[in-house]
Amino acid sequence: MNEAPASTSSQPHRNGRLPDDWRVVALAGGVGGAKLATGLQTVLPPGALTVIVNTGDDFEHWGLTICPDLDTVLYNLAGVNNPETGWGRADESFQVLHTMGLLGGEDWFRLGDRDLAVHLRRSEWLRQGLSLTEVTDRLRRAFGVRSTILPMSDAPVRTLVHTDEGDLPFQHYFVGRRCEPCVIDVSFVGAAESELTDAAYTALTTADVIVFCPSNPYLSLDPILSVGNTRGLLQTLHVPKIAVAPIVGGKAIKGPAAKMMREMGYPVTPVTIAAHYDDVIDGFVLDQEDAAAADHVRMPALVTNTIMHDADDKARLATAVLDFAASLMPRTRHPAAHVRSPAAIG
Numbered sequence: 264m265n266e267a268p269a270s271t272s273s274q275p276h277r278n279g280r281l282p283d284d285w286r287v288v289a290l291a292g293g294v295g296g297a298k299l300a301t302g303l304q305t306v307l308p309p310g311a312l313t314v315i316v317n318t319g320d321d322f323e324h325w326g327l328t329i330c331p332d333l334d335t336v337l338y339n340l341a342g343v344n345n346p347e348t349g350w351g352r353a354d355e356s357f358q359v360l361h362t363m364g365l366l367g368g369e370d371w372f373r374l375g376d377r378d379l380a381v382h383l384r385r386s387e388w389l390r391q392g393l394s395l396t397e398v399t400d401r402l403r404r405a406f407g408v409r410s411t412i413l414p415m416s417d418a419p420v421r422t423l424v425h426t427d428e429g430d431l432p433f434q435h436y437f438v439g440r441r442c443e444p445c446v447i448d449v450s451f452v453g454a455a456e457s458e459l460t461d462a463a464y465t466a467l468t469t470a471d472v473i474v475f476c477p478s479n480p481y482l483s484l485d486p487i488l489s490v491g492n493t494r495g496l497l498q499t500l501h502v503p504k505i506a507v508a509p510i511v512g513g514k515a516i517k518g519p520a521a522k523m524m525r526e527m528g529y530p531v532t533p534v535t536i537a538a539h540y541d542d543v544i545d546g547f548v549l550d551q552e553d554a555a556a557a558d559h560v561r562m563p564a565l566v567t568n569t570i571m572h573d574a575d576d577k578a579r580l581a582t583a584v585l586d587f588a589a590s591l592m593p594r595t596r597h598p599a600a601h602v603r604s605p606a607a608i609g
């Protein structure tokens with residue numbers, strides 16, 4: 264089966280400074296991460312991209328295992344995502360959800376009919392004893408996606424949002440309560456005891472470039488960094504590690520990142536994001552609207568247009584990120600010789 268209506272595999276890949284055989288790993292959450300991952304897939308040679316995806320948003324619903332971020336990345340890389348929401352399928356219907364509501368079932372989380380088939384199949388394969396990594400790869404192949412998609416962990420990790428209304432499981436905070444409660448802190452239940460999958464570990468330790476996609480740092484990328492000793496592992500990897508700011512002009516590109524930052528007492532600027540990743544990245548990309556903030560980022564910074572409306576925007580940003588990574592290469596490959604440029608220190 265190939266569910267993808269149109270593979271992007273025929274698109275030419277970039278001819279920048281990055282060698283063709285480089286392996287790129289993207290760390291991604293939901294919609295923002297999936298957009299940049301799609302751009303990276305477009306501009307890289309087939310098979311060069313691996314996306315390690317947050318599974319802290321996963322939950323059990325209708326007796327099924329739902330993995331929203333894995334599915335968002337899958338649908339975007341396959342080109343079958345809903346372009347308005349960024350999550351879920353295009354050309355979706357909601358007959359099952361409607362009937363579920365009529366039967367008194369839970370209908371606050373909008374599972375579409377096409378989407379539901381993925382949850383049914385995933386849950387069936389998990390019950391048969393396959394790992395989430397194996398299930399995700401089966402789905403990837405079925406949808407004709409040429410990039411590797413990996414869950415951060417095969418063991419359950421569940422994001423818990425500590426709010427002024429008490430502790431809320433992630434989807435109850437995000438969808439059920441529309442991110443309205445005031446966030447005090449976030450924790451990742453099971454993360455410390457779990458570990459990166461072998462596939463994710465190998466991808467990271469053999470990567471030539473690691474990209475932190477413009478996902479919510481606190482809800483989407485922190486869960487990945489919190490799995491076992493992933494943060495410590497990243498600190499030891501001397502390849503360009505580039506983060507793209509999800510905050511532009513004092514607002515989140517999408518989702519509750521800016522609101523959460525205010526609630527947790529952080530200035531809503533890309534500088535806060537760069538500082539958050541300070542120990543694990545060596546390059547930072549921020550939007551041209553925030554050009555002045557680049558002077559306050561304590562590492563090499565690239566100022567560019569980070570807004571991704573369409574496929575060209577995604578490819579353009581991906582190319583800019585990869586070229587920036589290539590420009591950092593000599594310094595990061597030889598950390599002893601790493602000299603920060605005075606202009607970038609600010």
Ligand code: FO1
Nearest residue numbers: 293294320331334350351371372373374438
């Ligand atoms: N987000 C919503 O805001 N409302 C929904 O009803 C909803 C349903 C949904 C179904 C499948 C799926 O894969 C994602 C879905 N999302 C929905 C998105 C999801 O909750 C969030 O985007 C992520 O978990 C955050 O990255």
